[in-house]
Amino acid sequence: MSGLNILVTGGAGFIGSSLCERLVAEGHNVLAYDSLFRGRESNLTSLQDHAAFQFMQGDVRDVDRLDEAIEHLGGVDIVYHLAAVNGTKWFHQAAHSVIDVNINGTLRTLELAMAHDARYVLASSPEAFGEALQQPIQNGNDMTFTDPSLHQRHSYGASKYLDEIASQHAARDGLDVRIIRPFNAYGPRLLGDEYGQVVAMFFHAILSNEPIQLHNGGMQTRSFTWIDDVVEGFLLAGLRDKSLQDDSLSGCALNIGSTEEVSIQSLQETLFSLVSNDETWAKELPKIVRVEGYHGDAARRLPDCSQAETLLGWKSTTTLEQGLSIMWSALR
Numbered sequence: 001m002s003g004l005n006i007l008v009t010g011g012a013g014f015i016g017s018s019l020c021e022r023l024v025a026e027g028h029n030v031l032a033y034d035s036l037f038r039g040r041e042s043n044l045t046s047l048q049d050h051a052a053f054q055f056m057q058g059d060v061r062d063v064d065r066l067d068e069a070i071e072h073l074g075g076v077d078i079v080y081h082l083a084a085v086n087g088t089k090w091f092h093q094a095a096h097s098v099i100d101v102n103i104n105g106t107l108r109t110l111e112l113a114m115a116h117d118a119r120y121v122l123a124s125s126p127e128a129f130g131e132a133l134q135q136p137i138q139n140g141n142d143m144t145f146t147d148p149s150l151h152q153r154h155s156y157g158a159s160k161y162l163d164e165i166a167s168q169h170a171a172r173d174g175l176d177v178r179i180i181r182p183f184n185a186y187g188p189r190l191l192g193d194e195y196g197q198v199v200a201m202f203f204h205a206i207l208s209n210e211p212i213q214l215h216n217g218g219m220q221t222r223s224f225t226w227i228d229d230v231v232e233g234f235l236l237a238g239l240r241d242k243s244l245q246d247d248s249l250s251g252c253a254l255n256i257g258s259t260e261e262v263s264i265q266s267l268q269e270t271l272f273s274l275v276s277n278d279e280t281w282a283k284e285l286p287k288i289v290r291v292e293g294y295h296g297d298a299a300r301r302l303p304d305c306s307q308a309e310t311l312l313g314w315k316s317t318t319t320l321e322q323g324l325s326i327m328w329s330a331l332r
């Protein structure tokens with residue numbers, strides 16, 4: 001399939017901008033729609049003069065602006081919905097906005113896709129499983145959330161859980177819906193400020209020689225997934241008419257993640273060894289500070305990706321060492 005009209009909400013963000021680049025390279029007409037709350041127009045520099053690409057600033061809850069976007073695009077075949085308030089610090093500091101944007105943004109874009117009979121791809125999250133007590137994370141596991149009087153962490157995960165409910169409801173009503181859960185995507189555009197995510201924050205600390213904070217002893221594990229692998233998953237999920245088993249993909253919720261389980265301390269050690277082996281980098285390594293960390297941080301987040309492999313032929317192909325080394329070359 002080529003020459004489709006594709007709306008990417010959150011298109012100036014970390015994953016969204018790379019997805020736009022890939023979709024345009026595959027011959028599609030793409031409109032990136034983003035409030036620039038956390039995304040950057042500079043992420044889209046490579047596309048700015050491309051005839052098949054447009055950027056529009058707008059809020060994903062603003063239905064009139066979304067209609068304008070579809071008019072500019074000349075109709076829509078696929079809605080990739082990635083706009084959301086992401087970044088752990090926001091979940092605690094701005095729970096109201098997280099809930100508002102993440103739930104209402106999904107409801108508005110689902111309605112938009114229904115009105116245009118467009119395929120819909122939701123960016124959900126492993127955090128939809130909440131505390132994720134059962135590992136590996138797979139469909140059918142319990143989705144477990146703690147008492148909201150304790151903390152606001154699950155403003156994000158619970159919003160993604162409700163997004164999945166709304167999307168599955170739409171699928172049962174006949175909309176072609178696919179759900180993707182990326183696991184800790186990382187790459188050069190990942191934000192490394194205090195509202196950012198761990199890999200980029202560690203790189204930022206190394207580059208600026210600021211202390212690295214290890215939360216809760218650094219023993220919690222994650223599955224870090226290279227950005228190109230994540231984008232490939234979104235691409236396959238959105239563009240395939242049928243699964244490899246020749247079934248409909250609608251209503252499928254697929255984990256897209258590396259199965260290399262890595263503790264945060266081991267991530268830090270791998271990074272230090274990468275940087276120490278770079279003979280052209282003469283600066284000292286930063287200090288490590290052990291801090292308490294955020295409430296509600298899951299101890300593990302390991303994906304079972306067998307469904308993505310069976311239905312899409314998707315598998316993570318980049319090792320953590322390879323990805324970190326590409327990222328280091330791009331950032332230093």
Ligand SMILES: NC(=O)c1ccc[n+]([C@@H]2O[C@H](COP(=O)([O-])OP(=O)(O)OC[C@H]3O[C@@H](n4cnc5c(N)ncnc54)[C@H](O)[C@@H]3O)[C@@H](O)[C@H]2O)c1
Binds near residue numbers: 010034036125181183
């Ligand atoms: N990065 C990951 O590892 C990861 C993991 C699981 C799920 N996800 C999901 O994937 C999607 C993309 O994540 P990302 O890492 O690129 O994050 P990101 O913050 O870089 O991208 C989200 C984009 O949404 C935009 N946005 C926020 N509020 C908006 C609003 N009201 N209207 C319009 N745009 C708005 C932001 O400006 C940003 O560009 C998100 O839905 C996120 O929850 C990401």
